[in-house]
Amino acid sequence: MDTLLKLDKVSAAYGQSQVLWDIDLAIARGGATALIGRNGVGKTTLLNTIMGVHRCSGGAITFDGEDVTRTPAHGRSRAGIGFVPQGRHIFPHLTVEENLLSGLSALEGRGRGLMGQGIPDHIFDLFPKLAQIRARKGGVLSGGEQQQLAIGRALCGQPKLLLLDEPTEGIQPNVVQQIEAALRRVRRELGVTIVIVEQYLDFAWSFADDYCVLLNGRVERQGSTRTDSAADVAHLVNV
Numbered sequence: 001m002d003t004l005l006k007l008d009k010v011s012a013a014y015g016q017s018q019v020l021w022d023i024d025l026a027i028a029r030g031g032a033t034a035l036i037g038r039n040g041v042g043k044t045t046l047l048n049t050i051m052g053v054h055r056c057s058g059g060a061i062t063f064d065g066e067d068v069t070r071t072p073a074h075g076r077s078r079a080g081i082g083f084v085p086q087g088r089h090i091f092p093h094l095t096v097e098e099n100l101l102s103g104l105s106a107l108e109g110r111g112r113g114l115m116g117q118g119i120p121d122h123i124f125d126l127f128p129k130l131a132q133i134r135a136r137k138g139g140v141l142s143g144g145e146q147q148q149l150a151i152g153r154a155l156c157g158q159p160k161l162l163l164l165d166e167p168t169e170g171i172q173p174n175v176v177q178q179i180e181a182a183l184r185r186v187r188r189e190l191g192v193t194i195v196i197v198e199q200y201l202d203f204a205w206s207f208a209d210d211y212c213v214l215l216n217g218r219v220e221r222q223g224s225t226r227t228d229s230a231a232d233v234a235h236l237v238n239v
């Protein structure tokens with residue numbers, strides 16, 4: 001397997017309270033992996049730890065052949081990890097276009113002139129709505145529009161790996177379908193590897209190749225969605 005991201009015995013804590021134990025995970029280049037599990041099992045903490053916004057208290061993280069365990073978040077972003085955090089973290093007072101431009105900062109130091117090229121055309125091709133509302137302030141957008149903007153902003157940094165924390169949360173079903181279709185294109189056309197925290201098992205199973213179930217801060221089960229049945233893990237997620 002051509003491994004893009006590897007976690008070896010990663011642990012994480014909030015102060016004295018440990019929430020992740022010995023997480024081993026290998027993500028194949030070009031693949032899509034769903035992180036699933038009930039509320040509070042550590043999914044968001046794991047994504048934050050991979051991104052470097054939360055420091056791991058033990059273990060090692062290797063990305064694209066480099067040890068990034070001690071690399072701060074902005075360094076990981078420049079190395080090619082894109083992040084769509086829970087709650088989206090859109091800049092409310094900046095326009096859609098300015099929010100997208102802020103995503104170009106991940107390109108700093110990654111090749112002359114990359115940042116100067118502005119917002120890549122494929123962002124508006126993937127999310128045509130963003131082109132229509134490009135002058136609107138981030139704070140007045142609907143949840144679905146904000147989610148598309150957060151994904152578009154992360155893609156402006158031309159990531160090799162995209163981390164998405166519950167992109168379907170609180171979004172109406174027709175917009176969920178649009179986001180799912182766009183993410184399929186991101187994989188197929190841009191070759192971006194995806195790790196997605198997803199509460200809907202159906203979505204996780206139809207979208208991802210692999211799954212990893214967390215339970216109480218540990219990997220309870222992992223495997224392929226192509227060979228294992230969603231019914232076998234349903235008791236480990238919220239119903």
Ligand SMILES: Nc1ncnc2c1ncn2[C@@H]1O[C@H](COP(=O)(O)OP(=O)(O)OP(=O)(O)O)[C@@H](O)[C@H]1O
Binds near residue numbers: 038040042046
């Ligand atoms: N900033 C924090 N300080 C202290 N404890 C925290 C903090 N953030 C999360 N926790 C705790 O860490 C554990 C894991 O939380 P986390 O948000 O990673 O889980 P999750 O699986 O993403 O949950 P959800 O599905 O509800 O988002 C929980 O017990 C939570 O209460």
